[in-house]
Amino acid sequence: MTVTASGLLPRTVYDVAIVGAGVVGCAIARRLARHADLRIALIEAQDDVGQGTSKANTAILHTGFDAIPGSLEARLVREGARQLALYAAESGIPVEPVGALLVAWDEAQLAVLPSLAEKAERNAYPDARELGTTELYAREPHLGPGALGALHIPGESIICPWTTTLAYATQAVRHGVDLHLNSRVEKASREDGVHRLGTTRGPLRARRLVNAAGLHADTLDRQLGHDDFTVTPRRGQLLVFDKFARALVRHILLPVPTALGKGVLVAPTVYGNVLLGPTAEDLHDKHDTGSTADALAGLREQGRRILPELLDEEVTAVYAGLRAATEHEDYRIVAHPEQATVTVGGIRSTGLTASLAIADHVTALLADTGLELTPPRDLTPIHMPNLGEAFPRPCQRPELIAEDPEYGTLVCHCERVSRGEIRDALTSTIPPHTVDGLRRRTRARSGRCQGFHCGAAVRALFEGVRG
């Protein structure tokens, strides 16, 4: 198993290089790993997988009810959702099928609901149903006053986006994919049928290239000589509320899209928190992941209307993520057979849901570029540490503690993370390179105290293993 984060990249000529270890790149790597004879490199600019758009999103496993009927996105979301639900159950990725409610707050929004239900039908999602106010408030008793009705989408779920990406990457690495971190691609050229990528860790050569560079997919595409699309980073700021807020909301509360724009959502998370957001701000800077005072105040104002009591709870975290919006409404997944490349661009917030289907689609496109695929093998299933509140955490499993008392020794009290879980993460297939990476893998120090109680102890464990 090969995971590198420093030094020169290997001189091997890989069969396939995938640029970008977000949820899509990791899913593609995992899918290609089913072909045992392929030499695959997954290269990532940052120090961990899932560090770009995959990290800061609304963590929803979509049904695709509101996709554009007939689009590639609609098909891949529909197929991907089914695949990911099965994969999550098999791999221990927390998913909660809470369902969604599109809540109408004015007549204009109420008028849109029937057309949304009809659109859902056209997207082969027949379960959408309109609710009157009585049933709406019965389902969501803490909803603010003034809602006029809702569309219920029972199939929408919440998921752990982080565990999903890490599961794909871990399974890929365990089946022979080389993961190279801290390798930002700066140049791309091709000679004698071999791509030569100039990275911050030296050159990497591969016969075929998959561009899954997310926010930077257009830059890499231009280096390859194409001008298909431009990524405009769309910033989404999100507030994460204390676990005490979780009792206030049962469904994902989605805004109703109208001509006047799209509002914000309130959604539970699998970690037992409540999300409020996101904003949608078109930017130019692909690194501008800061939050702003105006946006946070605006979110709170909108949240106050949707779920007034939410604002009484403490904020546990504030995130700002960038979505890879393009000028096109659909995904831009394009094969360039003459160049032996596939570009996977414009993957919006539905990319998490669609990831497994995108991987299948890209694999088929690679075959079209001439990649010879031997019959695929079944991958050894993976079982990820559970970060979700709906499933027993190690400290709630007496049999586990009896076997290893480290699972009964809590280090992070807010999130109830044991020393055993931290140790496991530090010695896992893809270990964290920063305390923040450890946080994503275990939830250690991501709770309401943000490290007041445990921060130094967590860091000591991290530094103890890494020396």
Add this chain to the structure above:
Amino acid sequence: MRDVDVLVVGAGPAGLAVAARLAVAGVGHVEVLDRELRAGGVPRHCAHGGFGTWLNPLTGPAYARLLTTAAARAGAVVRTGVTALDWAGPLSLTTVGPDGPETLRARAIVLATGARERPRAARLVPGTRPAGVLTTGELQQAVHLHGQRIGSRAVVVGAEDVSYAAADTVTASGADVVAMVTELPYSQTTPVRAQAARLRHRVPLLTDTTVVELLGHGRLSGVRVRHSAGRTAVLPCDTVVFTGDFVPDHELARRGGIDLDPGTRGPAVDGALRTSRTGVFAAGSVLHAVESAATAAEEGTHTARAVREWLTGTTWPTGVPLTVAPPLRWIAPNRVTPADHHPYVLRTTTLLNRPLLRVTQDGRVLHRQRTWTAVPNRTLRLAAGWASAVDPEGGPVEVTAGHP
């Protein structure tokens, strides 16, 4: 299920003091749980003086050891590395530790779960999310318990006692304090301490100033500050410490459906530190985030008496609410019965020059008291002799601060 007589959650000054007093008095099996690996609470990592008594001044760690030893010598069982997870019944708690899960049932429970500083996110400070953003609690543990390096240039947000303690810890770690920043127009510590920081340690204090943005990717590169007059500036630094702004660690109280006081956000208690749940007491910083360790320990000792009375079979009075009017922020205890005699602690949101505190119930004045100048983030005290005049069947009792 294992039965004990008294279960104390939290082995800080309040929890250890109540346990020691109860054990000395011969109250059967007194057990103290703490989720940390060492008992002592926050003083464990306050490596500075100001603890103990005039005759026996101690550092925080020495004080933590003294209280722990005292509780154990008195016969209380102090168990560390054990977390109380949730309630299993009116007076029973589920716990987990290296020995696995256990449910403990008690005749009385004392919640002494302490407080924490609100971190950056809870304060809604915008900007990026770099490393190098701390609270005093994390800073002190990093430096004093783990010997970790924290950075080289730190901005300390706040100018109250804990902020100056944080600045001292930054200096002790070998880093420089770039500046202290407070939204208020003045420092909220003693003049001696404020002068020493400014003149001896040359730490600039920026008053009327707010941190409006954190900068930097990966590691903090600076904080943007704004003066109330509108000017902004960037203070280059690799570390920022958010100090003060304490909130009670009330998770267990809330999970148990125990009434909280809207002002303190801690459990609402009467003068004997009884909560809304029969048999459950609360003491220390969970009631008032935060007062000194001495205050917490004193409360522990004080409530021990009420715990003993409860164990001998007294009733559980409900009392009437005790509230404050702005600019006062909160008061603790925040319910009152005529039998109460424990002094009160209060906080103000604005500076009050020698205010007159008035205690009234249903329009009837129970008490008037002139106090020292009241400063935000500093303790303000109110005597309790008036409680005997409270009508237990009457309306809420209100405390106002005004000028005579």
